[in-house]
Amino acid sequence: MQIPCTDKELFIFKKVATVAAETNTPAYVVGGFVRDKIIGRATKDIDIVCIGNGIDFANKIADKFKPKPHVTIFKTFGTAQIKLLDTEIEVVGARTESYRNDSRKPEVSPGTLQEDQNRRDFTINALSVSLNKGDYGELIDPFKGVKDLQFKIIRTPLSPEETFSDDPLRMLRAIRFATQLNFTIEANTLQAIVTEKERIRIISKERIADELNKIMLAKRPSVGWDLLFRTGLLEIIFPQMTALAGAENIEGIGHKDNFYHTIQVIDNIAAKTNDLWLRWAALLHDIGKPATKRFEKGHGWTFHGHEIVGAKMVPKIFAQLKLPLNDKMKFVQQLVSLHMRPVSLTKENITDSAIRRLLFDVGENVDDLMTLCEADITSKNPNKVRRYMQNFELVRKRMEEVEQTDRMRNWQPPISGELIMQTFNLVPSKNVGIIKDAIREAILDGEIPNDFDAAFQLMLEKAAALGLKPVP
Template identity: 35%
Template sequence: MPNANDDIQPTPPASEQLSAAQRRAVSELLRVSPVADDLARRFQQAGFRLALVGGSVRDALLGRLGNDLDFTTDARPADVLRIVRPWADAVWEVGIAFGTVGCRKTAREEGVTRAFQVEVTTYRSEAYDRTSRKPEVAYGDSVEEDLVRRDFTVNAMAVALPEKTFIDPHGGLEDLARRVLRTPGAPEASFSDDPLRMMRAARFAAQLDFTVADDVIGAMTSMADRIGIVSPERVRDELNKLLLSAHPCKGIRLLVDTGLADRVLPEIPALRLERDEHHRHKDVYEHSLTVLEQAMALEQDGPDLTLRLAALLHDIGKPKTRRFERDGRVSFHHHEVVGAKLTRKRMTALKYSNELVKDVSRLVELHLRFHGYGTGEWTDSAVRRYVRDAGPLLSRLHLLTRSDCTTRNKRKASALAGAYDGLEARIGRLQEQEELDAIRPDLDGNDIMNVLGVRPGPLVGKAYQYLLELRLEHGPMEHDEAVAALKEWWAAQS
C-alpha cells in the first residue's frame, strides 16, 4: 500500500495536487463503496444522514484507506444501533457513552472477502472540563459543527454518502497537499480542550512525515504542562504509534523541542549533554536517534516496538554516570546498568506491560556486553554466557549492538562490524554443536534428587545451578561425567 511519501512527492502545483488527491480519494472510496454505500442507504431510508469522516477521508486522499472506517451521523446512538444491528456481523457499545457505536461487517466482492471495522459516531458538540480531557458530550446538529471540534484540519474533512459530496470547511485538503498540520480553530483552544492532541501532533508528523505549523508548535511549547492531566496509558499509546511510524525521529524531535518530552519522557531531552571543552564525546541525543534509525533499517518483519524502545533508551544512563577524568577523557562507567534501572522506572510509569519492561530494560543492560569481545578473545564459555544472558532477546541484541555503531571512521566501523560477524559465527557454530538456545544442565532436577537421594528443596536448586555453571564453562558433558561431577560437588558440601 502506498505511503504519504509516494503520494505527495515530488510536489506539483497545488491545483494539480488537489486534483490528484481527489482522484485517489474517488478510487479508494469506490473500493469500499459496497459497504459504505449500503450502510448509507440504510441510514437514508431511516431518515438520517451519514458521512465518512476524519482519518478515513484523510487516508483515502493519501491513497491508503484501510478497512477501518469512521462515519458520523445525525442519528442518535439508539437509532444507530437499530440500523446497524440487522446489517453488521457483530456490534459493540463500548464507546456509546461518547456517542460511538462499533461494528464489524464482512463483505465479498470480486471473489475477495474483506472484514471492515466500522465506527459510527453521532455529531458531537463537546464542552471540556479544563481539569480533565474527558468531554461532556453534547450532540450536534450538523457535520460542520462536528468537524470544527476535530484535532487537525487534515482530519476535519468528510464525504457525505451515498452521494459522495466532499465537505471541507477548514481547508484540510489544501493542508494535506502541502503536508502541513494545522488545527481547525486556534491551537490553544484545541489543546486546552484535549492536551493529548499535542502528542497526536508529534505522532502524525512522524506517521505522515508532515510539517507542523508554527502556531501549533508555539501552542505546544507554551502549553506543554497541560499534558499532565492526561493518563499515562493514553500518553503511552500515542508514543507507541509515534515510535512504530515511518519517521519516529521527526516526532521525537518535536516532543523534545516543544518541551513535551520533559513531561512524558524526560530521559530523552536529558541526553542533550553539554559538550566538554575538548569535544571528546559524541552528542548522546543525536547518537540515540541515529541508533534508532539504524535499528529500523535492520528490521526484517516490520516495526519492532521492543527494539525501537531499546534503541531510543539504550544510553539514558549516561547523564547520571558522566565523569570528567584527569586525563581529559569523559567516561560513563556502568551507564548500561543505570540505564536499565531508568528504563524500568520510566516504562513502568507509562504503564507498559511487565514483559515489555523486562525485555527492553534487559536489552539496555546488555547493549555494551559485546564491546568486551575485542578481537575475538572470548572463550567458548563467555560466548555461551552471552547467549544465555540474552535468552530469547538474542536476535534483537544482535540488531541493537550493530545499530549502536555510529562512528564516521570507516575503518573503525568496519572493524566493529567484522568483530560482530565473527561473534555471530561463533554463536552459530556453538548452537549447532550444543543447542545453545536451550542451555540446561546435563542433569535435570529429578536426576539430581535420584543421584543424591534427597527430596525437593533449596539443595536441589543449588546443585542445579552448579551443574549449569559447569555446562556454561565446559560445554555439554556425558551423563556419567555429570553424575561424577555432581557427586564430587556433593562431597564437598559435607
C-alpha cells in the same frame, strides 16, 4: 465518489446512503478514512457522522446486511461500532463540545456537520464526504485540509491554543501524525504545543503510552522523539530521556549527545524490524548514561556500568509510562543489560568461554541483541562503521560455532536440582545450589562438555567433596 474507494467500501456506502434517504438523516464519511484515501494510505476503519442519533442510525445500517453484523454500543459516548469482517464502522451523531479546564472529557450536545468539523483536531481530519442523495460523493473541506495534505502540513481548524487546551492529547497526536505521515507541524500550531505543554499532565498515562507506541512504530521514530524534546513535552512525560541530551566539554574533550545518538539508534533498528519492544530496547539502551557519566583526567568521558544501571531503571520506567510489566519489560531489560557484551567480544583472543556465557545469558534473544548492537553504530565515518560491522559479523560466526558444539541457546542444565536431591536424599538446601552452580560453571568454562554423563560424574565428585554419598 471523489475519493478512491474499493468495491467493498462503495457497497457499504450505498447501504448507509439508503438508510440516510429512508430515515431523512443526513450522513457523511468523515475523518481519518477520508484523509488516508486521499493520500493513498491503507485504512480499514470507516467513521460515519449522522445528523441525529448515531446509535439508532447504526442499528438501521446493520439491518441492511445479511446476516446482520454485531453492533457494539457505547451509550456514554453516543457511538456504535459495526464489525464487518476486516472492516469496522463507527457511527456517531454530529455534536458540539465544550470543555472544563481540569478535564479533556467534553460536555457534548447534538450539533450540525459544521460544528462537528469545527471540533476536529486537525484540518486533515476535518474532511468529510456526503452520503446524501442530493450531493452523494461530494468532498466537504471547510478548512482547506486537502491543501494541507498536498503540502504535508499539520494544523488545527481553529485556534491551536484553544484546541490543545481543550484536549491536550491532541498535542501528542499532532506529533504522532507528523511522524507517521512525514508531515510538518505548522509554526503557530507547533508554538501552541510549547505554550500549552503543561496541560499534558491531565492526560492519563495509558493514553500517552498509546501515542508513544504509535510513534515508536513509525518508519522514522526519531522525528517524533525530537518533536517531543523540542516542544518540552518530553521533560514532562519522560524526563529520564531528556537527561540524555547535551554534550559537555572539559579540557577540549567532549562526548556525543546521547539523546540524538539514541533516537538515531531507534531509526537504525526501525529499518530492520517492526518489533515494538526491540525498538523500546533501542530507546532505553543508554538510559543509564547520565547517572554514570564521569570525566577521567588524561582519559576523557566514561560511562562505566551504564548498561547495568540502565537495566535497573527499566522496570521503574515501564511502570511510570504504564507499559506492560511482563515478559516484554523483561526482554527490554535483558537487552539493555547485555548490549555492551558483544562489543567486548570483538576484541582479539576472546575465549569460547566468554562466547558461551553470553549465549547462556541471552538465550533465545541472541539475534535481537546483535541487531541492537549493530543499530548502536551511529558513526558518520564509513570506515569505522564498516570495521564495527565486520567485527560483529565475526562475533556472530563465533557464536554459531560455539552454539553448534555446546548447544548453549535456551540452555537447560543436564542435571536438575530434583535429580541432585533424589541422588543424595536431600531437601532443598545450600548444597544443592553449590552442586548445580559447579556443573553450570564447568560447562560454561569448557571444563566438561554439555552432556548428561559428564555432568553426572562432576555431580558425584562435587558431592563427595561436600561429604555427601549417593543413596543406595
